[in-house]
Amino acid sequence: MRKISRWDLFWLYLRSFFIQTGWTYERMISFGFVWTLIPLTKKLCSSIKERQDFLNRHLLSFNANPYLANFAVGAIAKLEEKKTPPQQIIRFKDLLRGPLGALGDSLIWQNLRPTLLVLGIVLAERFGLLGALCFWLIFNLHQIYLRARALLKGYALGLAVSSDLNKGYLQNMTKWSGRLGGVLSGILLVSKLNQIGRHSQASTGAILFFLFTLSSFLGFKKNLNPGYLLLLFFAFLLVMKLAFPFIR
Numbered sequence: 001m002r003k004i005s006r007w008d009l010f011w012l013y014l015r016s017f018f019i020q021t022g023w024t025y026e027r028m029i030s031f032g033f034v035w036t037l038i039p040l041t042k043k044l045c046s047s048i049k050e051r052q053d054f055l056n057r058h059l060l061s062f063n064a065n066p067y068l069a070n071f072a073v074g075a076i077a078k079l080e081e082k083k084t085p086p087q088q089i090i091r092f093k094d095l096l097r098g099p100l101g102a103l104g105d106s107l108i109w110q111n112l113r114p115t116l117l118v119l120g121i122v123l124a125e126r127f128g129l130l131g132a133l134c135f136w137l138i139f140n141l142h143q144i145y146l147r148a149r150a151l152l153k154g155y156a157l158g159l160a161v162s163s164d165l166n167k168g169y170l171q172n173m174t175k176w177s178g179r180l181g182g183v184l185s186g187i188l189l190v191s192k193l194n195q196i197g198r199h200s201q202a203s204t205g206a207i208l209f210f211l212f213t214l215s216s217f218l219g220f221k222k223n224l225n226p227g228y229l230l231l232l233f234f235a236f237l238l239v240m241k242l243a244f245p246f247i248r
């Protein structure tokens with residue numbers, strides 16, 4: 001049996017950064033997924049017919065959050081290396097679609113990115129453009145690590161890859177990034193309210209703050225997407241800026 005080397009995995013990793021370049025409504029990320037796996041056809045397939053069958057079965061519709069899609073890339077690489085029956089591979093990919101989409105959206109779009117965005121705003125209040133640079137740097141360094149970790153975990157676990165999705169690092173990152181976002185939002189609010197408190201219209205600012213806090217509480221209680229709450233937060237700051245022109 002031909003074995004996949006670390007160099008092969010490295011090439012899969014580099015190609016996975018372009019996994020969404022062939023996105024379509026009909027097949028989602030299937031084109032990018034197949035393009036990522038092409039190096040394996042040269043390593044694992046001994047005939048043109050085998051290569052064609054390999055590519056055709058992975059052209060079937062598939063979708064996942066792009067930052068977690070490497071769990072599927074690594075796991076499929078392991079299954080193809082072990083010559084797992086094609087129908088089992090297809091069923092396995094179908095089962096991964098939901099978890100990789102839901103967990104990725106919760107971790108990246110609803111928690112990590114909004115939290116880092118607030119961090120960037122807090123730092124921008126103090127250090128100017130450095131805040132934006134910190135947001136860009138931390139977010140991209142984490143996604144570089146996340147893609148590499150997903151690929152290695154997927155390849156190591158194969159069919160058992162779901163065990164890493166249900167506990168450990170990803171779940172903790174989702175939980176703690178959301179909590180950190182709440183803390184950072186509070187810090188940003190306090191900094192703005194301190195500016196209001198130094199002026200005569202502090203009572204109006206307190207009313208606005210109360211309305212924002214109440215709206216946020218109701219949003220969390222109704223399981224509103226944190227991204228919407230972040231937009232609400234920016235709207236609140238805009239209202240304060242219009243009501244108190246002295247706020248920077």
